[in-house]
Amino acid sequence: MHALTPPDLPPRAPTRHPRSSSQTRDRLARAALDLFTTRGYHETTTPLIAARAGVAEGTIYRHFPSKEDLLNEVxxxxxxxxxxxxxxxxxxxxxxxxxxxxxxxxxxxxxxxxxxxxxxxxxxxxxxxxxxxxxxxxxxxxxxxxxxxxxxxxxxxxxxxxxxxxxxxxxxxxxxxxxxxxxxxxxxxxxxxxxxxxxxxxxxxxxxxxxxxxxxxxxxxxxxx
Amino acid sequence: MHALTPPDLPPRAPTRHPRSSSQTRDRLARAALDLFTTRGYHETTTPLIAARAGVAEGTIYRHFPSKEDLLNEVxxxxxxxxxxxxxxxxxxxxxxxxxxxxxxxxxxxxxxxxxxxxxxxxxxxxxxxxxxxxxxxxxxxxxxxxxxxxxxxxxxxxxxxxxxxxxxxxxxxxxxxxxxxxxxxxxxxxxxxxxxxxxxxxxxxxxxxxxxxxxxxxxxxxxxx
Amino acid sequence: MHALTPPDLPPRAPTRHPRSSSQTRDRLARAALDLFTTRGYHETTTPLIAARAGVAEGTIYRHFPSKEDLLNEVxxxxxxxxxxxxxxxxxxxxxxxxxxxxxxxxxxxxxxxxxxxxxxxxxxxxxxxxxxxxxxxxxxxxxxxxxxxxxxxxxxxxxxxxxxxxxxxxxxxxxxxxxxxxxxxxxxxxxxxxxxxxxxxxxxxxxxxxxxxxxxxxxxxxxxx
Amino acid sequence: MHALTPPDLPPRAPTRHPRSSSQTRDRLARAALDLFTTRGYHETTTPLIAARAGVAEGTIYRHFPSKEDLLNEVxxxxxxxxxxxxxxxxxxxxxxxxxxxxxxxxxxxxxxxxxxxxxxxxxxxxxxxxxxxxxxxxxxxxxxxxxxxxxxxxxxxxxxxxxxxxxxxxxxxxxxxxxxxxxxxxxxxxxxxxxxxxxxxxxxxxxxxxxxxxxxxxxxxxxxx
DNA sequence: TATGAATGAGTTTTCATTCAT
DNA sequence: TATGAATGAAAACTCATTCAT
Known part of the structure; x- marks a missing residue:
């Protein structure tokens, strides 16, 4: 689970352009992990996850089929x-x-x-x-x-x-x-x-x-x- | 907490006419208690609570200011x-x-x-x-x-x-x-x-x-x- | 199918308050019928249907389980x-x-x-x-x-x-x-x-x-x- | 309309390197034709067209200004x-x-x-x-x-x-x-x-x-x- | 020319809450 | 006090399109 290992990876400033795929995925996983565990699943909206990962909302769905899958994978x-x-x-x-x-x-x-x-x-x-x-x-x-x-x-x-x-x-x-x-x-x-x-x-x-x-x-x- | 004391108050059939206020309130409290604890808070919708209590949706708001208050009171x-x-x-x-x-x-x-x-x-x-x-x-x-x-x-x-x-x-x-x-x-x-x-x-x-x-x-x- | 019989029922001005249930349902059915047949199903969005029926978007879903059901019922x-x-x-x-x-x-x-x-x-x-x-x-x-x-x-x-x-x-x-x-x-x-x-x-x-x-x-x- | 004339052009396996431009264009046109006529326009997504043509999504836009144009040209x-x-x-x-x-x-x-x-x-x-x-x-x-x-x-x-x-x-x-x-x-x-x-x-x-x-x-x- | 990750506007749908009756 | 139709803000998700590579 090295994607989640660095304890406090700060969200970077959003950039408009391609990143290494796994990098984005990791950022999303970490953002979701942090939010799910502090705010709870339902209180964590997809815009929130995206914002914390520094990507657009739609980007979540290029890496995880659904919010529920994101939870389960994490x-x-x-x-x-x-x-x-x-x-x-x-x-x-x-x-x-x-x-x-x-x-x-x-x-x-x-x-x-x-x-x-x-x-x-x-x-x-x-x-x-x-x-x-x-x-x-x-x-x-x-x-x-x-x-x-x-x-x-x-x-x-x-x-x-x-x-x-x-x-x-x-x-x-x-x-x-x-x-x-x-x-x-x-x-x-x-x-x-x-x-x-x-x-x-x-x-x-x-x-x-x-x-x-x-x-x-x-x-x-x-x-x- | 007398509203919650009777262990297995069965939900009564909905009737169309007035009940003693506290009776309705108790039924709502129990319905909410049962649903919150079995389905979870977010999975429990207000229509569901009302249905289980045998009252109309709007009635909830005569007894509790909000769903959140209902949770807290219960x-x-x-x-x-x-x-x-x-x-x-x-x-x-x-x-x-x-x-x-x-x-x-x-x-x-x-x-x-x-x-x-x-x-x-x-x-x-x-x-x-x-x-x-x-x-x-x-x-x-x-x-x-x-x-x-x-x-x-x-x-x-x-x-x-x-x-x-x-x-x-x-x-x-x-x-x-x-x-x-x-x-x-x-x-x-x-x-x-x-x-x-x-x-x-x-x-x-x-x-x-x-x-x-x-x-x-x-x-x-x-x-x- | 009397709900759809009057050929050109004009959409009324939106009002904030309850109407006879079947009235709203009929207005939605007619709005959907008109739009589906002129613009096509996909080009007809739910906001469009609601607007033409003079109701809020959410109201559609009190009368029809989904847009697809609305199509089928009509x-x-x-x-x-x-x-x-x-x-x-x-x-x-x-x-x-x-x-x-x-x-x-x-x-x-x-x-x-x-x-x-x-x-x-x-x-x-x-x-x-x-x-x-x-x-x-x-x-x-x-x-x-x-x-x-x-x-x-x-x-x-x-x-x-x-x-x-x-x-x-x-x-x-x-x-x-x-x-x-x-x-x-x-x-x-x-x-x-x-x-x-x-x-x-x-x-x-x-x-x-x-x-x-x-x-x-x-x-x-x-x-x- | 030579792009569409061969009746059963099988979709080739995707290759990673350049093709003659018109070849790619033809494959896209045929993929779109097949999909539009079997699934319908809206049910045919651009990823689907690209996949069937064996090219990347972005490639569509090298040959056609938009999905709508693709439809019209075909x-x-x-x-x-x-x-x-x-x-x-x-x-x-x-x-x-x-x-x-x-x-x-x-x-x-x-x-x-x-x-x-x-x-x-x-x-x-x-x-x-x-x-x-x-x-x-x-x-x-x-x-x-x-x-x-x-x-x-x-x-x-x-x-x-x-x-x-x-x-x-x-x-x-x-x-x-x-x-x-x-x-x-x-x-x-x-x-x-x-x-x-x-x-x-x-x-x-x-x-x-x-x-x-x-x-x-x-x-x-x-x-x- | 080709790629494909990223975008974000737009979609359907949900649901706590309101209010005329 | 009770009703329940109506509301509308907000949710999850889709997808045509862009653009750095």
Whole structure:
């Protein structure tokens, strides 16, 4: 998704003449990404997208069949960006380390390209996606779920469906991503570590404690120093 | 929020003659609530709302200044519904019990009136709210935050901002509410308890375990038998 | 099709307020009929139709689902107008008299409502019609074809398909209709009789003449005094 | 009209490098002819024409000032194709023979180049023509009218304007041309002869028959053996 | 001469809102 | 208070035409 990688490509002054095709396309994709994630899909009109990309309205339709397709193409590019660190992660690694690694790399994405977080993880847009995009999203979640299933098999994740703990973990990591995307947090901040820890505590095998606080069984602890 | 309280008010057949004003207003509010939360705000047209409420299009504007106001009024009524159990909860109670109590009552709301969950907690609509509605939402969150601050003061909640742990707790409880609202879970299901537990584990003071798993210090455990 | 019957209803000055629903609908239908038949379908824009009907553009869509539907509805009303004299004609009558009767009544329609001729019989629009409209047109032609088949059975129409002679007859009668619709001819003019005669001569059983001009066999002659 | 003469010039694969100018022009003309007559003028977009001709969109404008001009040039070429047999016909010949000869040659054109019939005789396109094209069409008709006037002078065509009987004759011959162009009939078919006969019967001096069918006067009979 | 990306005016259509009844 | 026909601004999209290359 290199088209979307530069976080804040400023819109150039409109020129009357041909540009490299992919350049225009990228500008449109970025303009749409920015607007969809800040104003919402319906509040983003095609004149607005064109203006921000510095092209004429009709130019949108030389690159994307429709506004809806534009959304979906941008969305899938976003999903690919988040999928990549997941695929790159080592399946041999213990679950917690693997998830933490993914979270770390996602956080970097959120810092570099904040709009992408809102695009991919904001439920707002889900209703508007086509089947292919939904499938891409399911795939992304499915990958995390596999890592989670590995953790369960190893006895590190609590009893209950891997899908449920995936959902739990994702919701909390998303909190970090949103804060980083919003500029409130930086990738290395203590808060990001805290939330990562909290996310793990929410899904790890429960620490059974008796009334005076002695741990009876805690197989999930101690994974990370 | 009595307009929204009856869980399954069926749309009545349109009649041609006067109704009590508040009756029409309630029917409009419920129609709007149902439609906004299932189809989305923009996909819900005023003719659609009127049709579902069994009134003429123009009638909407006798009761609400605009479609946007209709959304906001319905939204604030929804917030009040969720606020009520929070206000009713006992501030003296230990934090975990109090939060669990709130979660339980919220779950009941989600079961009785699923649309309300989507209305109040779906970020989709947040962007469209006016300042008053946003304030109402902030107030709701603030109330939870106070309970959380109490827990922190008592040493049961981890170090870090109460606002952060409120956000964490809310996100996980919201997962339950959505599942219940979606009919996938029932209020008493084991899963709801699991998630409540997970939410608490995410915010409670960390269980310090050494490498062989013995609990070193766990002041937050044992609150609930 | 009384909505289209008054030949030259002048567009009234636009008023801001409700009219009888069917009145507006009729005005739109007539405006569309006039414009479609004079400028053509694509050259007739919706602002043009609205302006001529004296209503706002959006009003079109309260009465017709789309411009295409507007065309089709107007078209089918037109077909009905031409079908009526056919259905009203006496099937017992000799073929020639029956066809002449239909032609006469059609000519009256052409005089009273010129646009209708262009609408129904101009091939220009056929491509744009929906299946229902095409079926209506086929029905109209089918009715004439039945009269023609009767004439063939009685030995008055030449050998060859009834559909072929229907087509031949229609093309020549249409010439009259167009001239009358165009104001070049009047319904009672000698020319209309001449063409009617020519149309019959084109489809009647051939007059076999030998080289010195004596009629050998002419069973179709003498039908009309 | 050599651009349009080859009946089935297949669109060549697009090549990237210069062609003889007239070759490109011819390909564009044929592409336009085919598309205009099958899809209609408005349904034929310039990208479509360019694609079918195997050239880039902009290339159209190197050869024709506008889409409308393209239509008109192609149209006039079509008129010339139909005019040629008329001009080539022998003015000394008896009217019926001459008209039949023209009809025969036109039928051959229809068989060889079906699109041409639709282009020249379909009223659909007439509305879109410029004055020069209309004049060309009037000229074509005028030539037939002269032949008809000859027939009248010789006492073979009925009383009434030569223009009227020209119109009558044309409409019926056009029926043949359309059927041949549509592939339903072949040039030599019995039906084509039947319609030619019908066309002549429609315009020849009437056969006066008394009530018992004896021919009183039939000066137009017997022209063709 | 040929290209094809870009243009922008123009198209159909939607829909929240108004107001005479 | 309720109606619902009418409104018109704004939406997404099309496409003949231009022009730097």
């Amino acid at each position: 969305f899938r590019a976003g999903v690919r960006a988040f999928l990549e660190p997941v695929k790159a992660s080592d399946p041999i690694q213990p679950c917690r380390e693997r998830l933490d690694g993914i979270a770390t790399r996602w956080t970097a994405i959120a810092a570099a390209n904040p709009a992408l977080v809102r695009l991919v993880f904001d439920q707002t847009l889900t209703r508007l996606l086509d089947e292919r995009s939904r499938a891409a999203l399911r795939d992304l979640r499915g990958q995390i779920e596999q890592a989670m299933a590995g953790g369960k098999a190893a006895g590190h994740v609590r009893r209950g469906g891997a899908d449920l703990w995936t959902e739990v973990w994702l919701r909390l990591i998303l909190l970090t991503l949103e804060r980083v995307a919003g500029g409130q947090w930086q990738p290395g901040d203590a808060a990001t570590t805290q939330v990562r820890r909290a996310a793990w505590d929410a899904i790890r095998v429960e620490v059974q404690t008796d009334t005076d606080g002695a741990t009876i069984h805690d197989p999930a602890s101690g994974e990370l120093p | 939204f604030r009524a929804g917030v009040r519904a969720f606020l009520e159990p929070v206000k009713a909860s006992d501030p003296i109670q230990p934090c975990r019990e109090r939060l669990d109590g709130i979660a339980t009552r919220w779950t009941a709301i989600a079961a009785a009136n699923p649309a309300l969950v989507r209305l109040v907690f779906d970020q989709t609509l947040t962007r469209l709210l006016d300042e008053r509605s946003r304030a109402a939402l902030r107030d709701l969150r603030g109330q939870i935050e106070q309970a959380m601050a109490g827990g922190k003061a008592a040493g049961h909640v981890r170090r870090g901002g109460a606002d952060l742990w409120t956000e964490v707790w809310l996100r996980l409880i919201l997962l339950t509410l959505e599942r219940v609202a979606g009919g996938q879970w029932q209020p008493g299901d084991a899963a709801t308890t699991q998630v409540r537990r997970a939410a608490w584990d995410a915010i409670r003071v960390e269980v310090q375990t050494d490498t062989d798993g013995a609990t070193i210090h766990d002041p937050a455990s044992g609150e609930l038998p | 078209f089918r009303a037109g077909v009905r107008a031409f079908l009526e004299p056919v259905k009203a004609s006496d099937p017992i009558q000799p073929c020639r008299e029956r066809l002449d009767g239909i032609a006469t009544r059609w000519t009256a329609i052409a005089a009273a409502n010129p646009a209708l001729v262009r609408l129904v019989f101009d091939q220009t629009l056929t491509r744009l019609l929906d299946e229902r409209s095409r079926a209506a047109l086929r029905d109209l032609r089918g009715q004439i074809e039945q009269a023609m088949a009767g004439g063939k059975a009685a030995g008055h129409v030449r050998r060859g398909g009834a559909d072929l002679w229907t087509e031949v007859w229609l093309r020549l009668i249409l010439l009259t209709l167009e001239r009358v619709a165009g104001g070049q001819w009047q319904p009672g003019d000698a020319a209309t009789t001449q063409v009617r005669r020519a149309a019959w001569d084109a489809i009647r059983v051939e007059v076999q003449t030998d080289t010195d001009g004596a009629t050998i066999h002419d069973p179709a002659s003498g039908e009309l005094p | 149209f006039r070429a079509g008129v010339r194709a139909f005019l040629e047999p008329v001009k080539a016909s022998d003015p000394i010949q008896p009217c019926r023979e001459r008209l039949d000869g023209i009809a025969t040659r036109w039928t051959a054109i229809a068989a060889a180049n079906p699109a041409l019939v639709r282009l020249v005789f379909d009223q659909t396109l007439t509305r879109l023509l410029d004055e020069r094209s209309r004049a060309a069409l009037r000229d074509l008709r005028g030539q037939i009218e002269q032949a008809m006037a000859g027939g009248k002078a010789a006492g073979h065509v009925r009383r009434g304007g030569a223009d009227l009987w020209t119109e009558v004759w044309l409409r019926l011959i056009l029926l043949t041309l359309e059927r041949v162009a549509g592939g339903q009939w072949q040039p030599g078919d019995a039906a084509t002869t039947q319609v030619r006969r019908a066309a002549w019967d429609a315009i020849r001096v009437e056969v006066q028959t008394d009530t018992d069918g004896a021919t009183i006067h039939d000066p137009a009979s017997g022209e063709l053996p």
